[in-house]
Amino acid sequence: MDNPNIDVITTFHGSSIGKYEWRNDSLICELSKEPIVHADYEIHNYNLHFILGIKNKSETVQSFQIIIKTDNKAVKPSTIYTSDSFDNISIPNPSPVKHIDEGYSFKITLDPLTKQYTSNTIWSSCELVEGEFIQLCNNSDMKAIKYGVTFDNHPLTA
Known part of the structure; x- marks a missing residue:
């Protein structure tokens, strides 16, 4: 089931999110499945972060939960970052991050007819x-x- 008031934006450079679906007033997201990168004598696992955009298409404020599903090995962040631009996501979201059995969740509030980009990392x-x-x-x-x-x-x- 989709949310008629909210679009999920994944068509920008840097976007990283797996499958997602709406359940009632919650957007349930999986982390993307990206290959493990072996470079610089290091192992780089990009399956731990997400970056997505959200657009409020309605003329009213919209608030909802986002649930990020993770396995038990994934780090669960204490802060989620937001911005009105996908170029520089660095403003802490005022909603606390809740650690739950299936991963973590946080609340997003969007003003009417606005976009917001959200990540569990500071992103440029x-x-x-x-x-x-x-x-x-x-x-x-x-x-x-x-x-x-x-x-x-x-x-x-x-």
């Missing part, structure tokens, strides 16, 4: 970081050196 998009890095190089006596590319072909620059 590659485009934002790259732009700030280029601006820093242009405004100082630094030189950017491209030394490779990431798994998904983003330039690696120092």
